[in-house]
Amino acid sequence: MISIVIAAHNVEDYLGPTMASVLQQSLRELALVVVLDRCTDGSKAVAESFADDPRVRLIEAEAGGVSAARNIGLAAVKSPYVLFLDGDDLLAEDALEAFLRAFRVNPEAVAVVGGHSKIDEAGRLIDGETAADRPAFGPTDALGQLLARNAIVNGGAIAIRTAAARTAGGFDAAIRIAEDWDFWCRLALFSDFATLGNRPVLLYRQRRRSAFSQHGLASADLDSKAIDKVFNLPAVKARIAPGQRARLQRNAAIDYFWATARAALYGGNKKRFAQLLLIGLWRFPDSLLKGFLVRFLWRKGLGRLGLVR
Numbered sequence: 001m002i003s004i005v006i007a008a009h010n011v012e013d014y015l016g017p018t019m020a021s022v023l024q025q026s027l028r029e030l031a032l033v034v035v036l037d038r039c040t041d042g043s044k045a046v047a048e049s050f051a052d053d054p055r056v057r058l059i060e061a062e063a064g065g066v067s068a069a070r071n072i073g074l075a076a077v078k079s080p081y082v083l084f085l086d087g088d089d090l091l092a093e094d095a096l097e098a099f100l101r102a103f104r105v106n107p108e109a110v111a112v113v114g115g116h117s118k119i120d121e122a123g124r125l126i127d128g129e130t131a132a133d134r135p136a137f138g139p140t141d142a143l144g145q146l147l148a149r150n151a152i153v154n155g156g157a158i159a160i161r162t163a164a165a166r167t168a169g170g171f172d173a174a175i176r177i178a179e180d181w182d183f184w185c186r187l188a189l190f191s192d193f194a195t196l197g198n199r200p201v202l203l204y205r206q207r208r209r210s211a212f213s214q215h216g217l218a219s220a221d222l223d224s225k226a227i228d229k230v231f232n233l234p235a236v237k238a239r240i241a242p243g244q245r246a247r248l249q250r251n252a253a254i255d256y257f258w259a260t261a262r263a264a265l266y267g268g269n270k271k272r273f274a275q276l277l278l279i280g281l282w283r284f285p286d287s288l289l290k291g292f293l294v295r296f297l298w299r300k301g302l303g304r305l306g307l308v309r
Contacts, residue, residue, distance in 0.1 A: 005073030084155030114201030
């Protein structure tokens with residue numbers, strides 16, 4: 001009924017538990033497609049240790065990036081539903097059952113979104129970062145929610161109808177950052193998403209050397225191609241009035257900038273975070289009107305800089 005696609009690039013330390021979290025699901029009727037993209041570590045050996053399970057298919061590819069690898073996996077999917085899981089995250093034990101139950105109740109939905117809790121590199125829950133600590137994805141106006149902010153952490157928190165994923169064109173391999181948000185927005189043009197509310201379906205691993213944390217250190221990534229692309233989609237222009245679209249695009253730029261700053265902080269680069277903090281307050285002074293920034297700076301940012309306990 002559902003296929004899970006993992007695009008794996010040098011995640012040998014995490015891939016085993018990730019694959020196990022899929023194969024140990026309460027729903028047994030599933031397919032797991034692992035796309036090994038230019039792995040130079042032990043990821044291939046880890047994946048092959050699960051190859052005796054007939055539900056597992058391994059694909060070696062020179063994809064050149066996570067979006068291209070996910071698209072290779074999508075092309076191999078034969079199930080009516082698909083979920084894109086990162087190679088270092090974990091699915092909750094009954095996540096797939098919950099997704100499929102929601103699809104049955106909401107036959108018009110192109111996707112179902114669940115909650116996520118964050119874990120550290122050792123797999124421990126991060127205080128204040130559970131699914132209950134953040135607003136749930138709402139049942140209406142999926143596009144509006146996504147244009148306001150990237151409310152879906154990554155592909156492990158959303159199950160998608162395979163036909164819709166293909167019709168939308170899959171992931172844009174030309175976009176390095178926020179490529180998943182671009183994909184969600186294009187899906188939301190078809191119909192609203194169903195939601196599992198705050199029910200956690202994903203344990204999202206916060207890693208110091210994640211792809212985003214590394215990209216986030218580069219000045220060239222302070223602006224996202226995804227933002228310009230999404231807000232210039234003809235269907236988005238047709239739905240959103242120019243004035244509202246400009247405000248939403250500004251909000252998206254703010255959200256993306258501070259996600260970049262957070263990535264620098266979580267990546268252990270305090271100097272870079274301090275630089276981005278000053279740039280952000282100068283470039284986006286209206287950020288201070290947003291409660292999330294004040295809370296983040298107090299609880300996470302300044303504490304990690306040693307300025308508050």
